[in-house]
Amino acid sequence: MPSLDDLARAFAAVSSFQLLIGLLLAVAIVMLIADWRVSLLALAGQYILVAILLSTLIPLQIAAVRMIAGGLVATMFYITARRVKGSRRQRSPSDPPVLEEPIRSGVFWMNMPFRIIALALVALSVIALSGQFVLLNAPTLFWVTGLWLAMGGLVTIALTRDALKLGMGLLFFTSGFGIIYLSIDSSLLVYGLLVVSDLVIALAVSHIASVPAQMEGRRRGEL
Amino acid sequence: MALPLLLGLLVVTAVGVHVARYWRPLAFVASVAATLGLVWAMQNAGASTFELFGVSFAFQPLSRDYVLVAFACSGVLAIATSFDASRRTLGFLYWSWIVWLIALLVDNFVVGVFAWAAGLATMVLAMEPRRLQRVGGAAYYLVLIIVAGALLLLGNRFAQLYPLMPDQISLIDSAVLFLTWGLGLMLAAVPFSVWLGPMADETPPPNIAVLLGFGQPIGLWLLYSLIGQYPRLLELSNLVTILNLGGIAAIAVGGVLCALERRAGRFMSFAALYVLGFALLDLARSTPEGMTNAVLELFTRALGLTLIAASVTVGRAIPNRWVNYVAVGVFILGALTMAGIAPGVVLATRWNLLLELEATDARFFYMTVLATMGILIGAVRFVMLWLEQLEPQTRVPSEPPPAPSVKVPAPLLARLRRRAVEQLNALGNKLAQRFPPPLRRGAGWIANEWRAVGAVALLLLLALFVLYYSATPNFWSQRALESSQQLYFLR
Numbered sequence: 001m002p003s004l005d006d007l008a009r010a011f012a013a014v015s016s017f018q019l020l021i022g023l024l025l026a027v028a029i030v031m032l033i034a035d036w037r038v039s040l041l042a043l044a045g046q047y048i049l050v051a052i053l054l055s056t057l058i059p060l061q062i063a064a065v066r067m068i069a070g071g072l073v074a075t076m077f078y079i080t081a082r083r084v085k086g087s088r089r090q091r092s093p094s095d096p097p098v099l100e101e102p103i104r105s106g107v108f109w110m111n112m113p114f115r116i117i118a119l120a121l122v123a124l125s126v127i128a129l130s131g132q133f134v135l136l137n138a139p140t141l142f143w144v145t146g147l148w149l150a151m152g153g154l155v156t157i158a159l160t161r162d163a164l165k166l167g168m169g170l171l172f173f174t175s176g177f178g179i180i181y182l183s184i185d186s187s188l189l190v191y192g193l194l195v196v197s198d199l200v201i202a203l204a205v206s207h208i209a210s211v212p213a214q215m216e217g218r219r220r221g222e223l
Numbered sequence: 224m225a226l227p228l229l230l231g232l233l234v235v236t237a238v239g240v241h242v243a244r245y246w247r248p249l250a251f252v253a254s255v256a257a258t259l260g261l262v263w264a265m266q267n268a269g270a271s272t273f274e275l276f277g278v279s280f281a282f283q284p285l286s287r288d289y290v291l292v293a294f295a296c297s298g299v300l301a302i303a304t305s306f307d308a309s310r311r312t313l314g315f316l317y318w319s320w321i322v323w324l325i326a327l328l329v330d331n332f333v334v335g336v337f338a339w340a341a342g343l344a345t346m347v348l349a350m351e352p353r354r355l356q357r358v359g360g361a362a363y364y365l366v367l368i369i370v371a372g373a374l375l376l377l378g379n380r381f382a383q384l385y386p387l388m389p390d391q392i393s394l395i396d397s398a399v400l401f402l403t404w405g406l407g408l409m410l411a412a413v414p415f416s417v418w419l420g421p422m423a424d425e426t427p428p429p430n431i432a433v434l435l436g437f438g439q440p441i442g443l444w445l446l447y448s449l450i451g452q453y454p455r456l457l458e459l460s461n462l463v464t465i466l467n468l469g470g471i472a473a474i475a476v477g478g479v480l481c482a483l484e485r486r487a488g489r490f491m492s493f494a495a496l497y498v499l500g501f502a503l504l505d506l507a508r509s510t511p512e513g514m515t516n517a518v519l520e521l522f523t524r525a526l527g528l529t530l531i532a533a534s535v536t537v538g539r540a541i542p543n544r545w546v547n548y549v550a551v552g553v554f555i556l557g558a559l560t561m562a563g564i565a566p567g568v569v570l571a572t573r574w575n576l577l578l579e580l581e582a583t584d585a586r587f588f589y590m591t592v593l594a595t596m597g598i599l600i601g602a603v604r605f606v607m608l609w610l611e612q613l614e615p616q617t618r619v620p621s622e623p624p625p626a627p628s629v630k631v632p633a634p635l636l637a638r639l640r641r642r643a644v645e646q647l648n649a650l651g652n653k654l655a656q657r658f659p660p661p662l663r664r665g666a667g668w669i670a671n672e673w674r675a676v677g678a679v680a681l682l683l684l685l686a687l688f689v690l691y692y693s694a695t696p697n698f699w700s701q702r703a704l705e706s707s708q709q710l711y712f713l714r
Contacts, residue, residue: 184380200341201365204347
């Protein structure tokens with residue numbers, strides 16, 4: 001069984017450049033690819049990369065807590081997605097239609113070229129912003145990766161119409177914010193609360209994604 | 224009662240009510256017991272400080288009053304919800320209070336913000352998305368809570384750094400920018416109020432009342448506790464101007480949106496926005512009287528929302544016409560309370576502010592009067608729609624139960640239960656013979672219509688309490704003034 005030292009050696013083997021590329025890819029995958037399995041893998045990968053990044057700021061044991069939380073979050077999302085999306089696929093055409101059946105439409109509001117342009121604009125904004133302004137003298141690597149994750153998460157939220165994808169965007173945002181905040185104030189209290197908030201967010205998103213929809217037609221002037 | 228014990232009681236209450244929701248009589252009994260138990264516990268809550276991991280928790284006089292009223296109103300809304308066929312959200316009227324209580328007790332802004340946001344996020348679990356798996360008001364509200372929480376933490380960090388670098392005034396400006404942005408999002412101040420409508424579409428009225436009436440003002444509490452720690456936030460920034468502008472905009476936009484609205488949830492949300500405007504204007508005065516009036520406005524806002532939510536919930540749950548007429552009356556009282564026209568304490572505070580507005584800028588005075596008209600127009604439109612939907616009830620003759628074709632012997636337990644019920648009925652009939660026939664008929668009617676009678680009694684009691692609250696303005700003003708002056712962060 002690998003020990004904490006093995007984990008430390010594995011983390012140390014990852015260079016800053018590799019981290020940056022990894023996080024770049026993670027955001028790009030969640031923003032561009034509609035498939036929930038691939039996005040979930042990117043989310044899990046993002047948690048590992050962020051834990052590696054944070055291990056340079058805080059003790060490894062504490063940074064690893066974020067990885068564990070990421071594992072729990074990914075499990076929650078996986079179970080929800082399997083339940084909701086899996087059950088829809090298993091229904092045969094002869095089954096009676098269900099009232100809550102969602103409108104068959106894509107995960108995103110916009111098509112792929114638009115999303116690629118949005119991703120490029122986010123990248124451009126991060127490069128421009130990090131070149132001109134640094135929040136409270138945060139280290140450049142943390143500032144850039146934090147901005148990238150937070151802005152990528154927010155744009156994902158704006159582009160998607162799927163609740164689970166929105167949750168992933170939100171978790172990217174909290175990861176980015178966590179990196180920025182911990183680089184200007186390495187408070188373990190805030191770190192712990194951020195980890196807890198990730199779990200609360202995952203719980204709420206899983207609920208929103210799986211709860212039965214309201215009956216339509218009871219909206220206007222309902223009593 | 225010690226604070227950990229109070230928190231424990233709150234957890235037990237939330238679990239109990241949440242579990243009891245499956246069976247209506249049990250849900251009703253649990254809601255009544257929870258209301259009485261929590262109000263009693265709050266009245267006996269100790270003022271001593273409780274320490275945990277270096278963070279201290281204590282009740283301030285104002286927070287104690289606030290939580291007392293909040294528990295009472297949440298209880299009333301829980302009882303009203305227990306009459307409904309759908310009681311899924313019953314427990315969520317209490318779940319959030321576990322963390323909101325921490326936000327009110329704690330002396331640490333960071334923990335307070337996390338606790339406040341966690342309570343708001345818990346409320347998201349009570350929301351019902353309009354489309355399966357799709358993002359809507361609930362999902363966007365969750366996003367907003369997280370983004371606003373992050374902004375508040377950044378604002379706090381800037382405020383923390385300023386005493387270390389007092390020559391850098393820009394730190395204060397940045398702190399105020401992030402705090403305004405974060406609180407503006409959470410409080411739905413204009414122009415950040417766009418989330419109110421979609422959120423209201425997916426939230427049951429009792430939860431809207433608790434969320435907006437009691438959950439939102441905790442943010443102002445946290446802001447003022449932060450200002451108490453760093454008074455320079457108020458002295459060196461234009462926070463007062465921001466509060467003034469935010470207040471004026473909230474009144475105007477809230478009034479206009481209410482006038483155009485016919486949906487209960489949205490009407491409640493926009494009316495809450497309108498009253499928030501008055502509270503912000505009162506806070507902007509930066510005087511003890513201004514703080515007192517703001518406190519009274521926020522209490523009145525919560526009571527008005529409770530009245531509206533309880534009446535709408537009862538109206539939806541019980542179709543009897545006479546129950547709905549009572550509910551309409553209570554709704555009107557709630558709308559008048561929100562508009563500031565109900566006689567008493569809210570009228571006094573509003574009048575005070577209106578006089579000041581008229582003296583300083585008559586345009587704002589006329590705009591406020593027009594916005595009040597908007598609330599009234601919205602309330603009248605909703606009531607007219609409600610009355611239109613009250614069609615005459617047609618009595619469906621009850622069919623006799625079909626006789627069993629084959630006699631099957633009932634199980635032993637069922638036979639014993641039937642015997643016990645028969646014995647009880649016989650005893651009841653025997654006792655009833657001793658009372659005059661009109662009294663017997665009345666008791667029989669109440670037994671048949673217990674839900675309707677209970678719901679009307681609840682609404683009338685709530686209305687009477689609000690009238691009592693409103694009719695003793697001096698008492699409440701004095702109480703609010705004393706409480707405000709005792710706040711450690713305002714000294």
